[in-house]
Amino acid sequence: MEKLTFEYAATKSVPKRAYVGVVGSGDLEILLEPIEEKKAYVVVRTRFDGFEQIWRDMLDRFFEDNDIAVKIEINDFGATPGMVTMRLLQALEVSIDEA
Amino acid sequence: MKLKDSFVELRARDRAKALLDEGTFRELLGPFERIESPHLEPQGIVPECDDGVVIARGLICGERAVVISIEGAFQGGGIGEVSGAKIAGALERAVKDNEKGIKTNAVIVHDSGGVRLQEANYGLLSIAEIQSAIVALRNYVPVIGVIPGKIGCFGGMSMTAGLFSKIVITREGRMTLNGPEVIEQEAGVAEFDSSDKRMIWDTIGGAQRQAIGLADVLADDDITAITEEVRIFVKEGKPSELRSSQVDLFLSRIKMVDPSKPIGPMDVREMWSKDYISKDVENIKSEAVKENEKVMSRGRIWFEKLTGISNPKVGDVPSVLCTDVNLGDEQVRYIAVIPNPNNRFPRARNGEVGLEEGWTVAKYVREAMEEDDGKEKKRPIIAVVDVPSQAYGYKEELLGIFQSCAGAVDAYASARYAGHPIVSLLVGPAISGAFLTHGYQANRIIALDDPGVLVHAMSKQSAARITKRSIEELDEAAKKVPSMAYDIQSYSTLGTLEELVSGIDGAAPKAEDIENIKEKLSKAIEVTRTSGIRDLSNRLTSEKALTGRAAGIKVRSRLKEEWN
Numbered sequence: 001m002e003k004l005t006f007e008y009a010a011t012k013s014v015p016k017r018a019y020v021g022v023v024g025s026g027d028l029e030i031l032l033e034p035i036e037e038k039k040a041y042v043v044v045r046t047r048f049d050g051f052e053q054i055w056r057d058m059l060d061r062f063f064e065d066n067d068i069a070v071k072i073e074i075n076d077f078g079a080t081p082g083m084v085t086m087r088l089l090q091a092l093e094v095s096i097d098e099a
Numbered sequence: 100m101k102l103k104d105s106f107v108e109l110r111a112r113d114r115a116k117a118l119l120d121e122g123t124f125r126e127l128l129g130p131f132e133r134i135e136s137p138h139l140e141p142q143g144i145v146p147e148c149d150d151g152v153v154i155a156r157g158l159i160c161g162e163r164a165v166v167i168s169i170e171g172a173f174q175g176g177g178i179g180e181v182s183g184a185k186i187a188g189a190l191e192r193a194v195k196d197n198e199k200g201i202k203t204n205a206v207i208v209h210d211s212g213g214v215r216l217q218e219a220n221y222g223l224l225s226i227a228e229i230q231s232a233i234v235a236l237r238n239y240v241p242v243i244g245v246i247p248g249k250i251g252c253f254g255g256m257s258m259t260a261g262l263f264s265k266i267v268i269t270r271e272g273r274m275t276l277n278g279p280e281v282i283e284q285e286a287g288v289a290e291f292d293s294s295d296k297r298m299i300w301d302t303i304g305g306a307q308r309q310a311i312g313l314a315d316v317l318a319d320d321d322i323t324a325i326t327e328e329v330r331i332f333v334k335e336g337k338p339s340e341l342r343s344s345q346v347d348l349f350l351s352r353i354k355m356v357d358p359s360k361p362i363g364p365m366d367v368r369e370m371w372s373k374d375y376i377s378k379d380v381e382n383i384k385s386e387a388v389k390e391n392e393k394v395m396s397r398g399r400i401w402f403e404k405l406t407g408i409s410n411p412k413v414g415d416v417p418s419v420l421c422t423d424v425n426l427g428d429e430q431v432r433y434i435a436v437i438p439n440p441n442n443r444f445p446r447a448r449n450g451e452v453g454l455e456e457g458w459t460v461a462k463y464v465r466e467a468m469e470e471d472d473g474k475e476k477k478r479p480i481i482a483v484v485d486v487p488s489q490a491y492g493y494k495e496e497l498l499g500i501f502q503s504c505a506g507a508v509d510a511y512a513s514a515r516y517a518g519h520p521i522v523s524l525l526v527g528p529a530i531s532g533a534f535l536t537h538g539y540q541a542n543r544i545i546a547l548d549d550p551g552v553l554v555h556a557m558s559k560q561s562a563a564r565i566t567k568r569s570i571e572e573l574d575e576a577a578k579k580v581p582s583m584a585y586d587i588q589s590y591s592t593l594g595t596l597e598e599l600v601s602g603i604d605g606a607a608p609k610a611e612d613i614e615n616i617k618e619k620l621s622k623a624i625e626v627t628r629t630s631g632i633r634d635l636s637n638r639l640t641s642e643k644a645l646t647g648r649a650a651g652i653k654v655r656s657r658l659k660e661e662w663n
Contacts, residue, residue: 001140001143001144001145017131019129019130019131019148022110022147022170022172022173023145023146023147023151023172023173023174024170024172024173025172027172029130029147029148031130031131031133031148033131045140045145045146046145047144047145073148075145075146075147075148076145077145
C-alpha cells in the first residue's frame with residue numbers, strides 16, 4: 001500500500017460533498033468535499049506501490065479540465081486509470097447535480 | 100414487459116435505500132465520518148471509510164426500522180472491529196428501543212465471508228455480540244435477513260443467519276459455515292472439491308437452502324420482489340417458531356442420516372419433507388451409545404475433575420458431556436465437548452463441534468432452562484471449552500452445520516437472558532465457529548494461561564490460503580495487530596477475559612488447581628448475579644477493553660448520539 005498526496009491551485013467552488021465507489025477489486029472510493037481555500041488537495045491510498053507518476057498524470061488532467069477547490073480522498077483497490085477518471089467525474093457530477 | 104432491476108448488483112448503501120420506505124433513508128456513521136478500521140493500514144491494506152457496513156435508520160411500511168447492510172465488495176464483507184461494532188451496536192440500540200416500548204424493526208443484508216482474518220479475534224468477538232443482540236431483539240420484532248449474494252454468508256455470519264427470524268434469499272446467495280476452500284484445505288479434496296462449482300451451488304446455494312427449510316423465501320433477483328418479501332415479514336410480526344430453537348426437530352432429522360452412506364442435496368430435500376417415526380430414531384440412538392470409547396482430552400480431564408465423576412454417563416451423543424453437580428452449596432450444570440473416535444460423523448471425531456454436537460449442547464442448555472422455569476434462582480451453566488474447530492465436511496455443510504451451531508448459540512444466549520449465569524472455562528483451544536457455539540455466549544470467560552489455550556478464527560494454514568499470504572507473513576502481521584495472534588496472552592488484551600489464571604498445567608491439573616478454579620467459577624457466578632447484567636455489555640467495560648476495544652467503544656457511543 002502506498003499513500004500519495006497532491007496539491008493544485010483552484011478558483012471555483014462546488015456546491016456540496018460527494019461520495020462514490022467502493023474499495024473493491026478494480027474499483028476505488030472517492031470522498032469529495034468543497035473547501036474555502038483556493039486549492040485542491042488530494043490524498044490517495046492505493047493498494048499497488050510505484051504508480052505515483054500515473055496518478056499525477058491522471059489528476060493533472062482532471063484538475064486542468066475541472067478547476068475546483070476541493071479536498072479529495074481516494075481509497076484505491078487497483079482501479080485502472082479509466083476507472084479512476086470515471087469515478088472522479090462521477091463524484092463531480094454528484095456534487096453538482098443531485099439535489 | 101418490465102425488465103428486472105437487480106438487487107444483487109446494488110452496492111450496500113443502495114440496498115439499504117431500496118429496503119426503506121422512499122425518502123426515509125438516514126445513514127448513521129456515514130462515509131464522511133471516516134470511522135474506518137484502524138487495523139488495516141498498518142498491514143498495508145487500503146481501508147474503506149465506512150469499513151464496509153452501512154447503518155441506516157428509516158421506515159418500513161411506515162414503521163420505525165434500522166437496516167444494516169454489509170458491503171460484500173470490500174474485503175469480502177469480512178467482519179472486523181469497526182464493522183462488527185457497527186452491526187452489534189445498531190442491533191443493541193434497537194433492543195434498547197424495543198425494551199422502552201419503542202418498536203424498532205431490524206433488517207440485515209448479509210453479504211459476508213465471516214470473520215475478517217486480518218482482524219481475526221475482533222471479528223469473532225463481534226460476531227458473538229451480534230448474535231447475542233439478535234437473540235434479544237427477536238423477542239420484540241422479527242429480525243429479518245436478506246441474503247442476496249454474490250457472496251452470501253459464511254463462517255460465523257452463517258451462524259448469525261441461523262438466528263434470523265426470517266430469511267429472504269436469492270439463487271445467488273450462499274449459506275455455509277465452512278467455505279469450500281477451507282474444507283478442502285482442512286479435510287482434503289476428496290472431502291470437498293472447491294473447484295466443483297456446480298456441486299457447491301447445489302449444496303449451499305439459495306435454492307437448496309430454501310428447499311430444505313433453512314431459508315424462508317427464495318426470491319428473484321429483483322428490487323421490488325425482495326423489498327416486497329421483507330415488507331410482508333415486517334407486517335407479519337415475529338414468528339411463533341424460530342429455526343434455531345427447534346432442537347428436537349433438527350436432532351431427529353440428523354439422527355435419521357446414515358453418515359457412512361453417500362447423501363446428496365435431493366436426498367435431503369426428500370428426507371426433510373417427511374415426518375419421522377420415533378422408533379427408528381431410538382434404534383440409531385442405542386447403536387451410538389454402544390460404540391462409545393473413552394479418550395482423554397483436556398476438556399474431558401477438566402470435566403471429570405471439576406464434577407468429581409470419572410465415568411460420566413453419556414446420552415445418545417457421547418461427544419457431549421453434561422452433568423449437574425454441586426459447586427459450593429449450589430447445583431451447577433457442566434457441559435463439555437470431547438473427542439469420540441467412534442463418532443457417527445467421521446469429521447467430528449477429534450473433539451470438533453459437528454452437526455450433532457451443536458444441537459446436543461443446545462438440548463442440554465434448554466433442558467436446564469425448562470427445569471428451572473419459574474424458579475427465582477436459575478442454575479449456573481459452566482462450559483468447559485476445549486474445541487479445536489467445527490467439523491469440516493461435505494455432509495456437515497449439506498445438512499446445515501451452521502444451523503446446528505446457531506441452535507447452541509441461541510440456547511446459551513437465551514439461558515443467559517433468562518438469568519442463568521453462564522461461565523466459560525477455557526482449558527484448551529477455543530477456535531472459530533466451535534467457540535462461538537460452545538462458550539462465547541458466556542457472561543464471564545475464565546482462561547488458563549497455558550500455551551495449549553488458544554483463541555482464534557481459523558487455523559494458520561487456512562487463514563494463509565484465504566488471505567493469500569504466507570504463514571510467516573501472518574506471524575509478522577500478528578506482531579502489529581494482537582487480535583491476529585493465537586496465544587491467550589495476546590487475546591487477553593481485548594479485555595474480554597474475566598480472569599487469566601496462571602500457574603496451572605492445562606493438561607494435568609493438580610487437586611489444588613481444581614479447587615482454585617472452582618473458587619474462581621463460584622466468584623464469576625456471584626459477580627454475574629450481583630451485576631444484574633444479562634447481555635454482553637460487561638465485555639466493553641473492563642479496564643483492558645478501554646484500550647483493547649477502543650474502536651468498538653467509540654462506534655457504539657457515536658451510534659447512540661446519532662440514533663434519533
